[in-house]
Amino acid sequence: MSAFGNILLGGIFHAAVLFLVAAGLQLVFGVQKIVNLACGSFYALGAYFGITFVTLALKAGMPQWTLLPLLLVAGAVMAVVGPPIERILRTVYDRDESFQLLLTFAMVLMFQDIIRFLWGANPTSLDNVQLVYGKIVAGDFIVPVYNLLVIAAAIGAAALIGLFLQRTNYGRLLRATAENRTMAEALGVNVRGIYAAVFTLGTLLGTVGGALVVPTAAASLDMAVEVVIEAFAVVVIGGLGSMAGALAGSLLVGLIRAGSLVFYPEFEILAIYLIVIGVLLLKPSGLFGKPAA
Amino acid sequence: MTPLIETRGVSKHYGAFRALDDISIAVRAGEFVSIVGPNGAGKTTLVNLLTGLLVPTNGEVYFKGENIAGVGPVALATRGMARTFQLVQIFPQLTVAETIGAAVVTHQGKQWRLLSPLLADEAISARVAEIAGIFGLEQRLATLSRLLSQGEKKLLDVASAFALQPQVILLDEPTSGVSTAEKHTVMKTLVGAARAAGVDAIILVEHDMDLVASYSHRIIALSEGKVLADLPPDAFFADPAIIETVVGKRRGH
Amino acid sequence: MKLSRRTVLKSIAATGAAATSPGVFAPAIAQAKPCRLGILAPRTGIAASPGISGLRATEWAVERFNAGGGIAGRKIELVIEEETSPKDTIERFQKLVQQDKVDCVLGIISTGVALALGPVVEESRALTIFWDGTTQDGVEEKLPNARYLFKSTDNECEAVMSSLLAIKHWKGQFKRIAGINPDYSYGRNNMAAFIALLKRFNIEHEVVTEQWPKVGTMELTSNVAALKAAKPDLIFSSLLFADLPVFMKQAAAAELTKGIKLVFPAAGFQHTLMKKDFTPEGMLFGHNTLYFDNPNATPMAKEFVAWYADKQKDYPNWEADRAYFALASYKAAVEAAAKAKGSAWPSNDDVIDAMVGLSVESLGGKGSWRKDHIADQTFVQGFSTHNNKYDFVTLDPARIETMYSADLQKPAGANFWEWLKTAQFKI
């Protein structure tokens, strides 16, 4: 039973991190209709900067328990790359999707070298500072509190985004713009401002995701291109542009991966792609996507 | 004489909503039939059923004696039915000649010729030139469609439909977006072109009662998914109740 | 000496040696030119970390050799190109050989690239020394009877050594074994070699789970949970690069690694990331052919480590030794051949003949070249300890084990898996 609990929590933790990246992807796609391949690069950026920032802060005498807030701040700081990139993307808003996709692919190539230039090619990681929050132990069932905090942070982010979109005026404007940009523009909505805000928020989710995961993992140059593929799987399964879909998709991917590791490890990655293809063929708009016209 | 196109007791339901209910109409060779009705009366659904895009919930749709329910636009295009759209539909990056040519290729059954040069096919070029001539587009053959004027785009849209050499053509509000003064000119061109192209029957979906009155042999009025009237123009316009339903509501629109 | 940029101008390449066939040296003009060496090493991607370590060791060695007069009197000049995919690396290799007309190519870490490049090396008749990248699979098929190519030790050497050490020290203390290895031939073969050796020594065992995470997976909590559920007595893992510290961290958090035997032949590939707070003491820890903190190291090795620590703020891994060994071998072979022939600069064929049987003191210990152009080197493994001045684990100085690969790799022409079944091992 405790083994089951460990596996389940492992899957959920994985899902929590994936959710943050996927939510950024969804938000940007939902409003701006841009599939952002560079979301993985933001994730990597958050991870690398998270290490640097936490290391410096701890050296400067910050107590260890500030780890989580420090990481959140690091992620937030890195979101500054959002607005300039949005400014570049603005040049192709009126073009075909393929141009937008390619421009973000160009960003992937560029960020790979920017990160290498700034942090070097060696992977880096933090000490086990995440254990500062302790562990919950019940027999064989062991989970670091930090992992639970990350899961909580992801749920919190989901809730905040939900509240923001559903309950605030700005959220309504966002949804209106997502629904019909021309109409929103005609009604005097500052679409340009909304796009900049949405893209920055999407970037923020990616950088925070990267920063939060790094204490339990490491930062490496490959993490950008690897996470993109998994985040894609999540949004395709959940339905492009849907926040509920991102949540369901990341849970599904996290749990399937965890489950297949136990029952049939060979199946791990294959299982995810097979589900992606199955969903695309049977319900192309994804589990939570609005059915296409 | 068997009708060219006929619906027998056709209904189309979307869940509880009955878009069309028990519609039986027929169009014969040589007829010009208009379909009118207020918004939401079921005109679009009927057009989609007639063009084989939708499968009726009940009843059958016949074209030249064959059941065409749901066979799709492609099959109908090759069998002799064409349609135009209310909003002008063009191929932005194709020239006028290519746009008409696409239909001619279908008509001549040459779409699977993967390696034969299009330009060298004289049968295609001749037909393209002929159709373009009918619509006064012969000077614009090499022009990209997106560079045409709005009126020319409309003509091109219709011309490409005519290039299928259809027996029946379905015109969905062909004069929408055209100024009132020009509406008759456009209609005259269309009807003239239809005659020149050898079209047997025209089905017109239209709001403009003036146009409907001027050209139709018969007018079918739809209201709330049912056939309200199926009458020649004289009898149609003599019934104030029908006019009230069809036009009156439009006035309030 | 600047490493990040090409140091060679194309115009030089068009003259002089251009008339001769590629790679064949023209002795007449030898003295006039520096000795030009091509380096192929990854700078990004998973193999970047050993790539950088190898590049830095090359830089150090070149400075050192040039200070001592270069190779047989010729100064060394480097042309550095990046090792990427097999297809692109072949192009870079041909550029080095055909355009830059280098005297020798050194480098290559990835097995896939090594297998693709091997035949090209032979076709090009360009003397090439691989740093690394020799897995069992496909080597016989893809790199048979090499003449111009000198290959590294088998990648599985460290697995054989770890297995032997595990059997030696822990025999009878484990039965339920679990594996977590990277999902590529290196990981597959490491695990298979371990199982084969357990069978060879009639160790009763049961494989309770085998995990194969994709290389570069940064989220292994699910794997950790799956391993924990299988309740193993021993975990064998050839995880390497960034994946390993991630695994250790997540395993430590879940208390997977507490109280069980850990056999990690590739642990030292990323040794500075193996922080004390998540890497337990007493695990079997492989450093491959270079252990930077080896108390028995030669003065040269200690000097190198000190330079590396001072200049790079880092501690070198095994690839530094491989790179140094390749370069030092070439230098020794050229000088030996020159001396034997009494010429200023030997032909490629003479250098190749001189390489065979050559023995060199490398950074990690002795190394030599077999008749079949495969290297023999000294491997270092041991048991991890927290008792040091670093924030990561090192080897317990009292329990450092070194083995020469002559006892770890199959003899020329043998099949690895058959050899494992019959070989006499020194435990």
Add this chain to the structure above:
Amino acid sequence: MRRAPSVILIVAAVVALGLVPVLAPPFYANLLVPFYGYAIALLGFNLLFGYGGLLSFGHAMFLGLGAYGAAVIAGVWGIKEFEIVLIGAALAGLVVALPLGWLVVRYTGIFFGMLTLAFGMLTHSVLFKFYHLTGGDSGMRVPRMRLLGLEFAAYNKIELMAGPFYYYCLALMLIAAFLMWRIVHSPFGLHLRSLRDNAQKALYLGVRVHQFRLAAFVISAIYGAIGGAILGFRTGLADPELVYWTHSGHLVFMTVLGGFSSFLGPIIGALALTLLQDQLQSYTQYWRFVLGAILALVVIFLPRGLAGLAADVGSFLSSPRRRPGPVQLPEHSQPGVLGPGLRRDDVA
């Protein structure tokens, strides 16, 4: 008469390519062999993308198919005739693309891109996971083969690549380009372009949307597999890197760099990127950044690619009074017009 200058240019380009092994150092002939592989693959890719409006982000899987096909036919089965390998690769492309295409051509836009990406990555993990069959990460060997039944025993592989195989590939590319030229200028090509521009309208003109997209998908797969077989022979190895999604991105990169709205654009793009990457790698270790920046600049400022630029410069030079018009872009899709922005096929 108006086409005369471009015909002269093309003939000159072919002659120049033909002279490379004679005049340039052998390195360049070797470097250009993969270019021919890419050029052929991209001719097919652009039938789908430029003419059919479908952006595949998993097209590298067909290059992989060709390379692995060559590894199986020549390496495992020992049939070392390159012509048979080419036919085998083409057949493999056909056999795989038919069911796959049948599934994916019902979608357009981002959906098509994501579905092909998913299939590409599925192929990648299959190649990686089933390593007993595929060699996993180290891939499968592609042995040396005979060309037109000739052994060329006097040549080593490098000389073979820089000599006979170079001309073989040049000829193959010319044949592939000629056939593709006929395809895009055929009635079929016209229908394909019409459904790219406006699928609904095309449908009512009798254009068989799914069948035509499927045909384009299959043809592009065959071209991709043939290009992949060339790459496999050149490298001597079929490895999973060929199928990774970033390699698919590379294919798109080349096409856009050259210009997807022009017939020769993909070939120009393949040549430009091959030469560019070669030079950049020599000058800086941060060549990926430079490539990314170039891609970004091309996407933003040169949406018609190098071919479009050349055409503008050409028309500027030929009539000094007529300035090149504003950048002409293909009509973009309107995001959001069909439900949640997923431009699903208008007819499905």
